[in-house]
Amino acid sequence: MKNRYPLLLLAAPLLLAQCAPAKKMKQAEVNKETVRVWFEEGWNHNRNEELLDRCFSPDWQDGNPLRPDQLPGIEGMRELVKSYRHAFPDAHFTITHLTADETHVTIRYEVNARHLGDMFGIPATGKEFVSTGIVLYEMKDGKIFRSWQELDLAGILNQLRE
Numbered sequence: 001m002k003n004r005y006p007l008l009l010l011a012a013p014l015l016l017a018q019c020a021p022a023k024k025m026k027q028a029e030v031n032k033e034t035v036r037v038w039f040e041e042g043w044n045h046n047r048n049e050e051l052l053d054r055c056f057s058p059d060w061q062d063g064n065p066l067r068p069d070q071l072p073g074i075e076g077m078r079e080l081v082k083s084y085r086h087a088f089p090d091a092h093f094t095i096t097h098l099t100a101d102e103t104h105v106t107i108r109y110e111v112n113a114r115h116l117g118d119m120f121g122i123p124a125t126g127k128e129f130v131s132t133g134i135v136l137y138e139m140k141d142g143k144i145f146r147s148w149q150e151l152d153l154a155g156i157l158n159q160l161r162e
Contacts, residue, residue, distance in 0.1 A: 024102040031139040032100035035107055038144070039093045048081045056144045063148040087119030096132075105137045105144075115160050120153065122160055129159035 038055045042048040052074050060077055062070040070076055084091065091113035099106050110132050115125045133151035137144045 027102040027142070028100040030142045031102070031105045031137075032098055034139070034142055034144065035100070035105045035137060036095065036098060039095055039107065039109065043091060043093050046085075048085070049078070052077060052081075054143075057140050059140075060144060061146045063146055066153070083119070087115060087117040087124070088113035089116055090114050100139075103139055105139060106134065107137075108132065108134045120157060120160075122157070125160050127160050127162070129156050131156050131159075 034055050038048075038051060042051045042055065056074055056077050058073055060074065061072050062076065062080070064070065067080070071079060091111055094110045094112075095107060096110060097106070097108035110130065112128065112130050114128045115122070117124050131152045133149060135147055135149045138146040
């Protein structure tokens with residue numbers, strides 16, 4: 001009977017190498033689910049407040065140049081949500097694209113909302129608008145650590161001024 005242990009020793013690194021991609025794929029799915037829940041449950045079902053601790057790192061940072069004075073952390077996101085909820089209480093997001101890896105999630109969305117509170121320096125108009133946006137999230141331990149958002153602000157402003 002031949003000794004098969006040398007063959008097993010040679011195969012072990014290959015078997016262990018297969019675990020790393022599976023772990024990365026699992027983390028990507030966790031990250032994607034965090035962002036999906038934030039949009040679909042938080043925004044669309046007005047559950048932002050109860051989801052802040054679940055979805056955001058206590059050290060969250062906003063990389064958006066529109067808000068250079070944005071406070072960091074959960075409290076900063078809480079204030080950001082309040083301002084958007086005040087201006088657009090019925091905002092509804094439709095996710096058109098959602099991709100993730102083990103450290104980042106990118107989402108593209110369409111948003112429909114009515115302008116019922118001051119925002120972007122414009123008093124409430126009561127007008128509805130439709131727009132799109134893209135957000136890139138850096139993830140840490142399955143939570144949103146940093147955000148960068150691009151939105152069609154010019155298109156929103158044009159619709160509100162018409």
